[in-house]
Amino acid sequence: xxxxxxxxxxERIRLLEERSSPGGRAAKARRRRPxxxxxxxxxxxxxxxxxxxxxxxxxxxxxxxxAVAPAPPAATPTIATPATPAPISATPAQTSIAPAxxxxxxxxxxxxx
Numbered sequence: 001x002x003x004x005x006x007x008x009x010x011e012r013i014r015l016l017e018e019r020s021s022p023g024g025r026a027a028k029a030r031r032r033r034p035x036x037x038x039x040x041x042x043x044x045x046x047x048x049x050x051x052x053x054x055x056x057x058x059x060x061x062x063x064x065x066x067a068v069a070p071a072p073p074a075a076t077p078t079i080a081t082p083a084t085p086a087p088i089s090a091t092p093a094q095t096s097i098a099p100a101x102x103x104x105x106x107x108x109x110x111x112x113x
Contacts, residue, residue, distance in 0.1 A: 007015070
């Protein structure tokens with residue numbers, strides 16, 4: 001502790017009040033926040049899980065693209081015939097799909113007007 005032997009009584013009281021006042025050095029010290037550690041932990045966990053999911057997708061896509069298709073069963077050879085193209089017509093073909101029925105008209109819900 002510092003010696004204040006050369007100071008008079010009033011000066012020492014003023015220094016003590018200044019030190020214990022809310023604007024003194026003790027109030028200026030930075031207070032530790034207890035939630036900081038848990039926030040850092042949660043951010044780390046979320047980043048790790050993000051990379052785990054991305055890696056899982058990459059591995060699944062990589063294994064799907066390298067999968068070998070099974071060999072077709074041995075069949076008797078057939079003679080290939082050339083395919084004939086379908087005739088092109090200027091009119092569109094008729095479809096058997098009926099148009100959708102129109103909805104029933106809405107009923108009024110106003111009373112006594």
